[in-house]
Amino acid sequence: MNAEARARFSRRKEARPQELTTAALSLFVERGFAATKLDDVAARAGVSKGTLYLYFDSKEALFTAVIREGIVPALEQGEALFQCHGDDPERLLREILLGWWELIGATDLGGIPKLMMAEAQNFPEVAKFYFDEVMGRGRELVRRALRLGIERGTFRSVNDELIVNVLMAPLIHLATWRYSFACCEPKRMDPRAYLDAYLDLVFHGLLVAGAKEPR
Amino acid sequence: MNAEARARFSRRKEARPQELTTAALSLFVERGFAATKLDDVAARAGVSKGTLYLYFDSKEALFTAVIREGIVPALEQGEALFQCHGDDPERLLREILLGWWELIGATDLGGIPKLMMAEAQNFPEVAKFYFDEVMGRGRELVRRALRLGIERGTFRSVNDELIVNVLMAPLIHLATWRYSFACCEPKRMDPRAYLDAYLDLVFHGLLVAGAKEPR
């Protein structure tokens, strides 16, 4: 049996966990944790429910894995990307915000904020992990860019701790939109146009008056 | 039997529906629709599950009532409030955004956005109602204030249709926060400080350069 046939038909102990978490993520995001049946998760991953239990101890363990394994790699990728641009705070912040959208918001991971918001109170430990290890690290990136811009005199002197939340909210909102009200819109919103309007407003709000015109 | 004792012990056909929807709202927001047991809803309202079924046909009917009866009155109250301030667009927009917070975000109704986001795909008809009748009307208020400001030359010429979403996102985010990650924060966020930072950023972003300094 050749490699491709193997990959398609044979038993794949290594690949199963990710196949299952991917299937679980899409269903958890679509329906919520409690309303998602493990039979459906298994079916979407192309296996039976028994197989799911070979890799995860419980439904809750699957949920934990979905969050942990789903978002941490993307976060590390993001952090690596933004360690270089030290010179231009405006450009750096723009790259971070757009980078979040490209790397998380616009991908399948974009459903995770919706899922975590909905389930935070049901899974306090996962919420704590997500708050510290995911949101905390993401916020720190944005905060450093803000601070840098303020120190350099490019940005106005705002409360960076609070403004981080304000800056992230429209991005998270856009990501969540796809999994909530998108189907209600007669004329679909264009994410690119939304992002342009958002960045335009934000940088007009941040840059000191008289500084160079935002792009 | 005096009025107070009556209010506490007697049967109250008229008051029951609202007692039940209030209890249901808090539990739906806290745990999600599917994870909420009707026994718990009934218990929180001080009645038995059988009584709940005297007033609502099904769990889904209860959900629909929670959304419809919960938010429409507050919306109408809001619309009535803002029909007068026609003169000063900046002040008008500020009143609308802060008014949303006071009237909805900071009250028990503040959980409804979280609940609707989580359940929109499970209840497309309720989502359609909410999208058209609640969000649509709220957005229209904000949009008119934006347009007015642009026409008067107070605000920059932004895409009002898109900016409405950007403006509302941080408010909805703050309201949702209370029912998701608030318990993860070691030092609680101060909503007032958040709102100040938000309004400061937004009005610096909206007002034309050289116009009077935002308050």
Added chain:
DNA sequence: TATTGATAACTAACCAGTCAGTTATCAAAT
């Protein structure tokens, strides 16, 4: 043949929805 990945049938618990029975209330009759 032994091991391992996978399954499908199974079990036990849970919970939405029901209904036969109970209790509060009130008006009419005494």
Added chain:
DNA sequence: ATTTGATAACTGACTGGTTAGTTATCAATA
């Protein structure tokens, strides 16, 4: 003022369908 009968509000035990989690069995590989 008290009793009584009718009714509407309410209850909680019960049922049936559903689903998380288990296990006996099978098939492929080494």
